[in-house]
Amino acid sequence: MPKRADLSDTFCPVGRSAELLGDRAVLLILRELFFGRGRFEAIVANAGLGPQLVSARLKRLVAEGVAERQAYQDHPPRYEYRLTAKGRDLFDVLYAMRGWAERWAYEAGETGGGPAMRYIHRTCGTDVGTATVCPGCGEVLRYGALKGEPSPALRAEQAAKASAGHPSRRREGQ
């Protein structure tokens, strides 16, 4: 693509965030970070993206102040990525995306009855469904107060992806 018009100086707030969020890879990487998976290889495996793309997008996320790179050991220097406050504040966006998909993007029964990902309000134990306000206690939902529970099907899919990168980086094509 030729250099597309930059939207980071529009006055429209949707335009500004579209510049960052209007990108499949960014969204998937953010998902991984919200899941607590900050290691490079884990992101590559779970997001299903090439390492080069992940590398480029992580740099962008760090440059934007949405994520930060932190060493978790020296001697082999190893880094992981985590969300900053600015990044954590994107939870509403991802949560809204998940809510929409749960309501519209699955065939009946495809998830085995319930949602693909359940969210439980920690403070009162209620399953919040896709609401923005807890149907049990009426509190406004926020990132820290929610516990995500993937359905069996989703859990299996994640496990398959995570292990696919392990066995000494298999070299059989296909």
Next chain:
Amino acid sequence: MPKRADLSDTFCPVGRSAELLGDRAVLLILRELFFGRGRFEAIVANAGLGPQLVSARLKRLVAEGVAERQAYQDHPPRYEYRLTAKGRDLFDVLYAMRGWAERWAYEAGETGGGPAMRYIHRTCGTDVGTATVCPGCGEVLRYGALKGEPSPALRAEQAAKASAGHPSRRREGQ
């Protein structure tokens, strides 16, 4: 780009919506549709995208059931696009994006003091800021109950874009 892995059959809801929403053009076109601008030329002008891209994305949005194409006159047949219920339900996502941008994406004073786009709760008249629940009456905010008011700067920007496409499709390069 080579054919990237399709995510519409993942079990992860964020992955599924990322397949549609992880695209700058889709987000910008949705913004226009939420603004009530459904005419092709208006979308091209205001979103700042080429007609070919807009054409392709509108087809996708229609195919996904998010938008629909409706004739608003015959004899020259003319069509406009509008959101379906499934599309209108994406409001939460766009609203969350705007909220994040209002909080993080502007330099101090860049918008002239207030937010770039104000939202007023129709039922009680309160300026809701970037909240998901009305700070005035406590009601959960939804698309129909909100009235958007662009700031003077944003309004000027939109007017400039809308008129740029008019004068008989100017042909001076630049």
Next chain:
DNA sequence: GATAGTAACTATGATAATCATAGTGACAAG
């Protein structure tokens, strides 16, 4: 009734982002 305008697109070629695959450097473990 010829010219100009409006609206919704489609056609074309240059440019650049993305993918799959392989490779690198630094260290640890067997």
Next chain:
DNA sequence: CTTGTCACTATGATTATCATAGTTACTATC
């Protein structure tokens, strides 16, 4: 001293995107 792990970078083929121009069909103006 070979194998393994982790966080990346390098390469080349493929394809989406952009800018620009063209098409079709009808209306409005001169």
